[in-house]
Amino acid sequence: MNKKYNHYTVTLEHTYSPSDADLHRRVEVVFDNHDNLFDVIDKLQDRDHFGDMGQSTEFAIGLKMFSEVMLRNKDNALFEEFLPAFKDFMKKLKSSN
Template sequence: MNKNYNHYKITLEHIHSPKSEDLHRRVEVVFDNHDNLFNTIDMLQDKDLFNDMGQSTEFAIGLKMFGEVLLKNKDNALFEEFFPAFKDFMKKLKGN
């Protein structure tokens, strides 16, 4: 963990399966992020881009978690073509 970053823990629970599949075990992940995720959630809820506060929260968490992994691995060949588009996307999002 980077002491200069914010630290978070997320717990994911599988609470229903429409296909009567076994529910998966609970997963907890501890991670750090250079941004305050709660500020990002608030900002995206205020923008109300999806007319749904729940989706705004999902989007904020997913985007910031993915973005941090992307930044830490920007030289990975997997992200070679995607990274420039992600930068443009983030500029557009922050501009709205």
């Protein structure tokens, strides 16, 4: 864990399956992020891009987890074409109300 970063734990629990499939085991992820995710969640909920607070929260968590991994691995060929578009997307998101 990086002492300069915020530390988080996310727990994902599969609580229902519409196809009656077996529920998956619980997954817990411990990770660092340079941003305070609760501040990001609050900002995106205030902007209400989706008309749904739950979706704003999902978006904030998913976006920040994904972007942190991508930034740590920015030289990975997997992100080569995506990174420039992602930078443009983030600029647009940060400038939106």
